[in-house]
Amino acid sequence: MATTTGVRTPLGDVPLFDGGLTELAAGTWAWLQPNGGLGESNAGLVVGDGAALLIDTLWDERLTAEMLEAVVPVCEQAGAPLTNLFNTHGDGDHWYGNGLLGAGVEIIATAPAIEQMKAEPPSMLTRLGPVGTLAGVVGRIPMLPAADRLRGLGGFMSMLGAYEFGGIEQRVPEHSFTDAKALEIGGRRVELTFVGPAHTTGDAIAWVPDARVVFAGDILFNDVMPIMWAGPVGNWIAALERIEALGPAAVVGGHGPVGGVADCIALREYWVWLREQVLAAGADFDALELTERLIRSADFERWRDWRGAERTLVNVARIASTERGGSSEIGTAERLKLIGSMGALVERLRR
Numbered sequence: 001m002a003t004t005t006g007v008r009t010p011l012g013d014v015p016l017f018d019g020g021l022t023e024l025a026a027g028t029w030a031w032l033q034p035n036g037g038l039g040e041s042n043a044g045l046v047v048g049d050g051a052a053l054l055i056d057t058l059w060d061e062r063l064t065a066e067m068l069e070a071v072v073p074v075c076e077q078a079g080a081p082l083t084n085l086f087n088t089h090g091d092g093d094h095w096y097g098n099g100l101l102g103a104g105v106e107i108i109a110t111a112p113a114i115e116q117m118k119a120e121p122p123s124m125l126t127r128l129g130p131v132g133t134l135a136g137v138v139g140r141i142p143m144l145p146a147a148d149r150l151r152g153l154g155g156f157m158s159m160l161g162a163y164e165f166g167g168i169e170q171r172v173p174e175h176s177f178t179d180a181k182a183l184e185i186g187g188r189r190v191e192l193t194f195v196g197p198a199h200t201t202g203d204a205i206a207w208v209p210d211a212r213v214v215f216a217g218d219i220l221f222n223d224v225m226p227i228m229w230a231g232p233v234g235n236w237i238a239a240l241e242r243i244e245a246l247g248p249a250a251v252v253g254g255h256g257p258v259g260g261v262a263d264c265i266a267l268r269e270y271w272v273w274l275r276e277q278v279l280a281a282g283a284d285f286d287a288l289e290l291t292e293r294l295i296r297s298a299d300f301e302r303w304r305d306w307r308g309a310e311r312t313l314v315n316v317a318r319i320a321s322t323e324r325g326g327s328s329e330i331g332t333a334e335r336l337k338l339i340g341s342m343g344a345l346v347e348r349l350r351r
């Protein structure tokens with residue numbers, strides 16, 4: 001049974017699918033946030049005998065509290081208090097709400113995810129806010145070089161206004177793993193596997209064998225364009241193959257409605273195609289121009305319904321870098337530059 005969290009999504013759009021708590025199998029739930037856009041992330045819940053595992057918190061405490069208001073009664077009814085939390089990766093929309101959980105709840109993530117969390121606390125976004133405002137204002141000066149990118153950066157930063165990053169109690173996981181880790185949650189087995197670096201440096205997935213459900217974190221974006229901040233893309237492709245091989249009944253991605261194997265295959269085929277296109281473009285190309293051409297190509301029709309086509313620009317740039325031996329780590333300056341270019345691409349695609 002799904003409940004709708006509100007008439008509008010966090011970013012203010014009309015919901016395209018049901019949000020809230022959705023039961024996928026006995027004691028196995030997804031928390032969905034339409035429409036799977038920026039910061040509209042999903043979470044999961046596995047309820048065992050006397051213990052329960054939450055998979056991810058949300059981008060701010062208000063959204064996380066709303067989720068806990070639905071999750072806690074389910075746990076109470078089963079006599080299974082929240083005992084564990086697994087953060088799938090280090091992006092804030094999957095862990096900034098951690099501070100709302102009780103001190104007794106044990107939190108785990110991969111070691112590289114924890115490194116990213118320490119480097120990118122909520123205060124980073126409150127500090128960047130004024131930079132975005134300034135970029136948006138300066139970007140309106142006609143004839144200024146890169147004005148379109150500055151406007152793009154400003155537009156992105158203004159979307160962050162939908163969330164509350166001030167005053168967040170930061171809580172980084174106390175437990176880490178590197179390759180794989182099996183959790184026992186009230187008699188139920190949950191297998192965590194490191195599959196990164198791909199979307200970020202620390203991506204991991206959770207497989208719940210008795211329910212045949214995968215919580216994929218941002219390894220699956222469903223009906224939404226994925227964004228690859230780390231790479232190499234071969235790791236992302238291998239991670240999707242790994243999920244497909246498990247034969248899951250449901251795959252809960254980090255963004256978008258509950259999916260399945262077919263959605264993993266569609267995403268994998270996008271990555272294979274995009275890697276081919278980027279390698280075919282040679283060593284010297286303008287990422288903005290190449291991405292615009294790819295999005296306007298007939299091949300792209302297969303993924304046309306995925307919202308946020310402009311994210312392909314980041315994917316092109318990161319594939320180009322990591323396929324030539326570049327690092328999976330991306331600095332803040334490079335990230336802001338790519339965000340600005342995405343905004344410029346949105347303007348171009350409207351023409």
Ligand SMILES: [Zn+2]
Pocket residue numbers: 041091093094218254255
């Ligand atoms: Zn995310």
